[in-house]
Amino acid sequence: xxxxxxxxxxxxxxxxxxxxxxxxxxxxxxxxxxxxxxxxxxxxxxxxxxxxxxxxxxxxxxxxxxxxxxxxxxxxxxxxxxxxxxxxxxxxxxxxxxxxxxxxxxxxxxxxxxxxxxxxxxxxxxxxxxxxxxxxxxxxxxxxxxxxxxxxxxxxxxxxxxxxxxxxxxxxxxxxxxxxxxxxxxxxxxxxxxxxxxxxxxxxxxxxxxxxxxxxxxxxxxxxxxxxxxxxxxxxxxxxxxxxxxxxxxxxxxxxxxxxxxxxxxxxxxxxxxxxxxxxxxxxxxxxxxxxxxxxxxxxxxxxxxxxxxxxxxxxxxxxxxxxxxxxxxxxxxxxxxxxxxxxxxxxxxxxxxxxxx
Amino acid sequence: xxxxxxxxxxxxxxxxxxxxxxxxxxxxxxxxxxxxxxxxxxxxxxxxxxxxxxxxxxxxxxxxxxxxxxxxxxxxxxxxxxxxxxxxxxxxxxxxxxxxxxxxxxxxxxxxxxxxxxxxxxxxxxxxxxxxxxxxxxxxxxxxxxxxxxxxxxxxxxxxxxxxxxxxxxxxxxxxxxxxxxxxxxxxxxxxxxxxxxxxxxxxxxxxxxxxxxxxxxxxxxxxxxxxxxxxxxxxxxxxxxxxxxxxxxxxxxxxxxxxxxxxxxxxxxxxxxxxxxxxxxxxxxxxxxxxxxxxxxxxxxxxxxxxxxxxxxxxxxxxxxxxxxxxxxxxxxxxxxxxxxxxxxxxxxxxxxxxxxxxxxxxxxxxxxxxxxxxxxxxxxxxxxxxxxxxxxxxxxxxxxxxxxxxxxxxxxxxxxxxxxxxxxx
Numbered sequence: 001x002x003x004x005x006x007x008x009x010x011x012x013x014x015x016x017x018x019x020x021x022x023x024x025x026x027x028x029x030x031x032x033x034x035x036x037x038x039x040x041x042x043x044x045x046x047x048x049x050x051x052x053x054x055x056x057x058x059x060x061x062x063x064x065x066x067x068x069x070x071x072x073x074x075x076x077x078x079x080x081x082x083x084x085x086x087x088x089x090x091x092x093x094x095x096x097x098x099x100x101x102x103x104x105x106x107x108x109x110x111x112x113x114x115x116x117x118x119x120x121x122x123x124x125x126x127x128x129x130x131x132x133x134x135x136x137x138x139x140x141x142x143x144x145x146x147x148x149x150x151x152x153x154x155x156x157x158x159x160x161x162x163x164x165x166x167x168x169x170x171x172x173x174x175x176x177x178x179x180x181x182x183x184x185x186x187x188x189x190x191x192x193x194x195x196x197x198x199x200x201x202x203x204x205x206x207x208x209x210x211x212x213x214x215x216x217x218x219x220x221x222x223x224x225x226x227x228x229x230x231x232x233x234x235x236x237x238x239x240x241x242x243x244x245x246x247x248x249x250x251x252x253x254x255x256x257x258x259x260x261x262x263x264x265x266x267x268x269x270x271x272x273x274x275x276x277x278x279x280x281x282x283x284x285x286x287x288x289x290x291x292x293x294x295x296x297x298x299x300x301x302x303x304x305x306x307x308x309x310x311x312x313x314x315x316x317x318x319x320x321x322x323x324x325x326x327x328x329x330x331x332x333x334x335x336x337x338x339x340x341x342x343x344x345x346x347x348x349x350x351x352x353x354x355x356x357x358x
Numbered sequence: 359x360x361x362x363x364x365x366x367x368x369x370x371x372x373x374x375x376x377x378x379x380x381x382x383x384x385x386x387x388x389x390x391x392x393x394x395x396x397x398x399x400x401x402x403x404x405x406x407x408x409x410x411x412x413x414x415x416x417x418x419x420x421x422x423x424x425x426x427x428x429x430x431x432x433x434x435x436x437x438x439x440x441x442x443x444x445x446x447x448x449x450x451x452x453x454x455x456x457x458x459x460x461x462x463x464x465x466x467x468x469x470x471x472x473x474x475x476x477x478x479x480x481x482x483x484x485x486x487x488x489x490x491x492x493x494x495x496x497x498x499x500x501x502x503x504x505x506x507x508x509x510x511x512x513x514x515x516x517x518x519x520x521x522x523x524x525x526x527x528x529x530x531x532x533x534x535x536x537x538x539x540x541x542x543x544x545x546x547x548x549x550x551x552x553x554x555x556x557x558x559x560x561x562x563x564x565x566x567x568x569x570x571x572x573x574x575x576x577x578x579x580x581x582x583x584x585x586x587x588x589x590x591x592x593x594x595x596x597x598x599x600x601x602x603x604x605x606x607x608x609x610x611x612x613x614x615x616x617x618x619x620x621x622x623x624x625x626x627x628x629x630x631x632x633x634x635x636x637x638x639x640x641x642x643x644x645x646x647x648x649x650x651x652x653x654x655x656x657x658x659x660x661x662x663x664x665x666x667x668x669x670x671x672x673x674x675x676x677x678x679x680x681x682x683x684x685x686x687x688x689x690x691x692x693x694x695x696x697x698x699x700x701x702x703x704x705x706x707x708x709x710x711x712x713x714x715x716x717x718x719x720x721x722x723x724x725x726x727x728x729x730x731x732x733x734x735x736x737x738x739x740x741x742x743x744x745x746x747x748x749x750x751x752x753x754x755x756x757x758x759x760x761x762x763x764x765x766x767x768x769x770x771x772x773x774x775x776x777x778x779x780x781x782x783x784x785x
Contacts (some may be wrong), residue, residue, distance in 0.1 A: 050442045055435070070378050148528060149556075159539050159770060160481070160532035162461050166777055177778075178465035256434060258461045262559050263434060300439065307428075313657075314429035315389030315398075322390075 003351035019201055036190060041183040049182040054255045056296045057189040058247050061196045062326065063276040063288035065243030070274070071282035072204055073236035074216030075125050079137035081146030081269035083241050085261050086114040087248025089154050092163045095176070095253065096156060102170040103253070110249035111242040117144075118241020125233050129219075141270055148261040162260050165253040176253045185254050192250060196243050201285050203239060212236050213283075244273075279332050281341025290340035298325060379692045381681060383408060383674070384426045384444040386437055386454040389657070392560035393432040393456075393585030395615050396666050398657055400455055401427065403670020405656035406649050410641075411678060413648040418681045419691040432585070434458045441466065450698040451475050451677055455534035460493075465778070468492040473699040477673050478503075478609055478632050482536055483770035485732025487703065490771065491783035492700050496676070496733030498723045498758075500582075501766060503598060503608045503630050504537035505758035506737035507580045508544050510628070512607065512754070520549030524574040527567060527583065527591060530556040532581045537608075541580075561587025568594040581607040585622035596623035603628065603741075612749065613665040616743045625744035628752075629665075630737050633672045634720045635749040637663030641671075641716030665749060672721055679694050679715075680705050701727055722755040728784035732767075735760065 008023045009023070012014040020026040044053065062080060069077050091110035094101070121140040125133050148154050155163050167177030174180045175188050203209050211232040214222035223229055252259045272295065280291020299321050306317035336342055349358075387401035388394055408423040417423050426447060428440035441452065452467060452474045454460055467474050473492045477485065482500045484493035493678065498506075512519055526541060528534030538554060545552040553574060555567040561583060568591075571579060579600065581748035583591055588611045595605050603626040607616075611630020642662060649655050661667040684693045684701025693701070704729035706725040712718055724733030736755035743750050774780070 047442045047446065053441045159536065160457075161463070161535045162458075162532045164461070164465075164777075167779075178469035254463060256438065257465060259434070260458055260461075262530055263458055266559070299436075303429075312385065313389075314427050315394075318390040318429040318431060 003348060003354075005352075017205075019205070033194070037187075044182045044186055046182050049186045050255070051300055052297065053186055054189055056214055056293055057186075057193040058250045058255055059273065059276060059292040059296055060289050061250070062244050062247035062273045063280065063292045064196050064200045064285060065240045065245075065247065066273050067277045067280075067282065067284070067288045068200060068204070068212070068243070069236050069240035071277055071284065071287075072209060072216060073212035073233065073240075075233060075236060076130065076134040077137040077240070078134050078242055078267070078270045078274065079121060079140040079144070080273045081265040081267060082141040082249030083114050083118055083244040084251060084269060085144050085148055085265035086117045086241075087111060087245030087254035088259060089148055089163065089261075090114065090245065091249035092156075092165070092254050093154070095166060095168055099166070099168065101170050103175045103188070104170050106168070107246055107249045107253070111246040114245020114248065115238040115242040118235050118237045118244070122234055122237025122241075125237065126230060138267075141267055145261050145265060148227055148265075150340075160260075162258055163252065164258045168253075176257065178257070180254075188254060189250055192246055196246065197285055197289075199242065200239075202287070208232075208235060216283075236289065251340075266345065275329060277339075279329060279339055281339030284339070284341035286344060287339050287341030290344070295325070298328075379419050379421060380448075381421060381423045381450055381693070382426055382444075382448045383677060384428060384440070384447075384449045384452055386428055386430045386440050386444075386452065386456070386459065388430050388432045390429065391431040391433075391585075392562075392587075395585055396610065396613060397432065397455065397585075399613070399661035399664050399666035400670040400673075402655070402657040402659070402661045403667040403672075404453070404647060404674045405670075407671050407678070409649050409654050409656070410645055411551065413654065414644060414650065418678055419685045421691045422555050423678075423780070426701050430454065430456065431461060432456050434462050438466075445470060445472060448695070450681070450693070450695050451702070453477065453673055453677070455479065456480075457536070458531060461532055464490065464493055470695075471699070472695040475673070475677065475702065477669070477676065479533065481775065483767045485730065485767050486771035487728050487731035488771075488782050488784045489775045489780055490768075492699055493732045494726065496705070496726055496731065497707070497722045498632060498735045498767070499732050500533075500536040500608070500735050501540040501739055501763045502732075502735035502758040503582075504540040504580070505544065505763060506739070506756070507606050507608075508541070508548065508550075509756065509758060510739050510753065511578050512548070519577075519753045522550045523553065523574065523576040524578045524580060525553045525555055525571055525574070526711035527555045527557060527564075527571075527579060527581045529561060529583055529587055529654060530558045533584065537580075538584060540763060540766060543766065544759070547762060557583065557587055557591075560585060562590055564590050564594050568598050568600075570686060571595075571600065572598045573767075578604045578606065579606070581611050583611045587611075588613070589619050592620045592624050592627060593619050595627075596620045602626035606630070606739075609669075612740060612742075614747070614749070615664070617744070618747075622744045622782075624742055627742040629740050629742070629749065631665070631749075631751065632721060632737070633665075633667060633668045634738075635668070635740055635751060637668075639717050639720060644716060646771065647746055668720075669695075671717075673718065675715060675720075676705070676707070679707065679711070701729070702726060735763070 003024050005022050020029050020105050066080050069075050087110045090113040091106050094106040124136040155161055165176040173184050211227045214227050215232045276295050278293035279294055281287025306312045385404050387395035405425045408425050412422055426444050430437045430440050458478050460476045476495045480495050484490040484495050485499055541552050557564050597736055607629040609630045609632050617624040617627050650659050680701040683704050684697045685691055688697045708723055712720050722736035735758050738755045739753040740749040741752045
């Protein structure tokens, strides 16, 4: 009843090929954007931004990045944590080296540097596939973490090996450091998230995305119909690493403010982002958001319910959290292997006919 | 069902709404994960001491205390979440028991005017109160620890350790890396050869490091480990038959649970100490009477007298004493976090005070000032007696080599000051 295309006529090709061809979808999208951009910044406080919105936005960018590589191009990667570390350390070196430059530029450059590193580690993908590629990217993960621990130039020779984000601004508004306003950091991350989502969505709809998907579905057939695997695979690695690098830079500079590479960007981070896209849905931008929201919000929600409301001991809740997240992953994989995005698609299909399914 | 949900919601609201006029001590604890072996007893001790104050004295200066526990799992992201969710409740002081989380909170808490007490961990150069206005690491810091370990080795060797080989086995994180610079300076000064062996988080894999120790045969091994890493290291040292009396751990690597798995082979293992060992103190009788026997103990209530539990008691005691100082200074019982900071900055711990509290000779004596947030840095040495199943203090609280440490503190804090444009805290 609410969700239907009856009476929604496209009279031009651009109208027909837009991201949200159905009017209701389009309006919902505008409404979400409106709330996120115009309403939330005015009501947000430190707790909401640091515990919920910032991790959600940053992990959503990482999930979009990884989804391009795994979900769209079919190249399994376990190196997300390492690539996020590249983004973070690149951003740190840029921030300390060029303090007068705007944070926007630093974060974008950090993404660019990560893209180059990603291409480098993507080279083996031309020869190896599947599990073997996963192992090669796993090597990248461990190598990068080791590198940032070992070479003290990356952390400016500090005694502890930690990197700390100094105070930096963009257009005179503080973005990093302790004295930031909640709305400023939120808006900064939000802009990058929207930018990433729009770029990723349009790339995957265009010829580049079709090449990626052709490689994913069957690389030999794709090669026969004229897709250049070198170009397709390496662009997937580059674009994916670009987004992952941006998320790493934001994760370090805006969200945490100080990181230690082994702890913040270890193998668990790679798995976390991989779980996000598996739960959210491979090959779907919406799935990246859904998966990130799911894995960021669930522990916080369980903590609020268990500890703050029910007054259970903190360790019981922490253990329950592991059990519930693990259980839900299993349930999702069995009940809906295509993730939350598929649930959403099915719900939309149903809504189109509701309330008269026959 | 609806009725039940409604009751829960009301109960939740009541539980969530803050009780007026209390002293809030957030406890960023970790009772899960690879570091829980140290995190559980510390959190128990911290909570039990405040329970005792509430039950016995009716709080501090007539104001009840409240411990807000939040599970971090030793993870910095969860630590940030815990900080943000507890700071609005009127938190007086943060003690995260994690160097990583401390680093994270230093700028945030300073901006929010909430003090941090990183007791024997965290950023060592925070001892310079002129730069780090809201961070305290009394009674001793990591660099005091490194120096104390070397001093102990010096004592054993008649004051001459030139040409000796000393290996540092450390947790490959900000925590473990802290002592390296001090040890390098000390090796220049005393002429010993230093080798560094990093162990990655969580520390269960140390075969290659101990193989290297077996090959290089260092005269002494110093360890900066935490959690499961300690148990594995002691076990591995026993496996290669490394003489335990030459193996010395920092105060975070000296709990009963760290040496017990290795059994008799761990006999003679040494660890530095910030607090006395055992439960032979008048305060523990009161703890049993008011807290444990009354069924109000935190956790399982079975940790009394263990090293990390004592340290939790000590951390809570120092916080409570700082509250008393702040109450006296500002003439109000319900203090704010800013007043708490002033209290911490004027804290003086004397032998008489500790005896009065029922903890005679429990920790070192020290005084805090605006410039010095680290105390005098007195450190004791304990040794494990496997037959008796307890640590024994073999050298009392002794001073460390501040001639080496102070310039390093000044250098590191000056760099931080310049990097972040910080104004002097003291005039």
